Amino acid sequence: MERFVIKGGNPLSGRVRVQGAKNAALPILAATVLAAGTYEIHDVPRLNDIDAMCRILETLGAKVERDGHRVSVDTVGLCESHIPDELMSQIRSSVFLMGPLLARLGRVTVSRPGGCAIGKRPIDLHLKGLACLGAEVAEEGDLIKCRAPALTGAEIKLDFPSVGATENIMMAAVCAEGETVITNAAREPEIVDLAVFLNKMGAKVSGAGESTIVIQGVREMHATVHTIMPDRIVAGTLLIAAGATGGELVLDNVVPENLASVIASLRQMGLRIEMTAEGVRVKKSPVLHGIPHIMTAPYPGFPTDMQPQMITLLSLSQGTSRVTEAIFDSRLKHVDELRRMGAEIRQERDTVTIHGVKRLTGASVSTTDLRAGAALVIAALTAKGESTVAGVEHIDRGYERLDELIRQLGGQMNRVALKKQ
Ligand SMILES: CC(=O)N[C@H]1[C@@H](OP(=O)(O)OP(=O)(O)OC[C@H]2O[C@@H](n3ccc(=O)[nH]c3=O)[C@H](O)[C@@H]2O)O[C@H](CO)[C@@H](O)[C@@H]1O
């Protein structure tokens, strides 16, 4: 086990190329199962979640080779349709293999997926969608067994625009007989990247990025080469880290449109953000102002994955702000930890009211999820004195070597092994 030891007070400044997106790389790696062949995927971030996905692909019979950010996956020998529980429970994205395995092998057996502990995360919409395409879904104890000798296109209206359900259904439908129409689909940019990948494989997916996605089933698909889109959440986290520490950063490999709601909020607070040819630049701002109310929402709304980092920044901004978490039912666990660092935050169910303070104070804090961890790291980078952040393994799920990056930008952050008791 490791923890981060952070000494606050240094502004983060410099230039960074933002990593490829975890939430695009994971479904795209799962999609390699759809057609036998050797895929080459570039800009895959080096993260715990990617390691876990590669282990699952190997367990299914694929060969995976990694060289830095390049991953090659050979799915010719793929034959296994059961993902063991210890692998399923390591990541949320293990669930993405259901659709592609059903399409390729006609069967799949899984248990409940893991992922960040941010509330109840049922998979009913995934299962309903697969059933609409003709899969027989049986729950036996902890196991979910799906069979579908053939999948048939269908009209599927999602009760909520779930990112994972949209992706799973898209992957199951690409080889189904006939047309599938997904309405109330999620519109996240990672869904567009997945659709681009599937279309390079020979699929016919249109409308990704909009609420209605239409998929014409095809008989044959093939392996391809792809570069993963930039990680909008990592970019947003770094913008907030620069703003909170009073630094100036240039971020390359950013698609500013994908961050529109975050950039709009940061500008409203007084941060100066400019577009560059490669991405964005954030400049020092003398004063930051609170925001009356931010509510998380499906894309293009304010992302739930940026909510914890935003609460840290608002804790250091003048005036009173409110934030409502409307996507997950237990994603405010960082609030207690930020209070221990001197933040003035009151919580009422899923809404927090924040009274900005001038400075936070170093403390020993701990995280049980990825973005809450990022929020605590940012808080520690601004705080007076030293902080320790435990739960580093959660942060490593989504941020590639965050400690090295922060040091490169002038912050004082070290990874320290916890002594065995
Ligand atoms: C690997 C990945 O891409 N993870 C992202 C994905 O997670 P994930 O795909 O799990 O998120 P969803 O969009 O599915 O979940 C959103 C909401 O829908 C509910 N729900 C979802 C599925 C279902 O079958 N039934 C159901 O009720 C969830 O409990 C949650 O309240 O989108 C989330 C919302 O933007 C992000 O926070 C995660 O970073």
Ligand SMILES: C=C(OP(=O)(O)O)C(=O)O
């Ligand atoms: C919640 C997240 O990830 P996951 O869905 O993989 O748990 C996240 O990336 O913030």
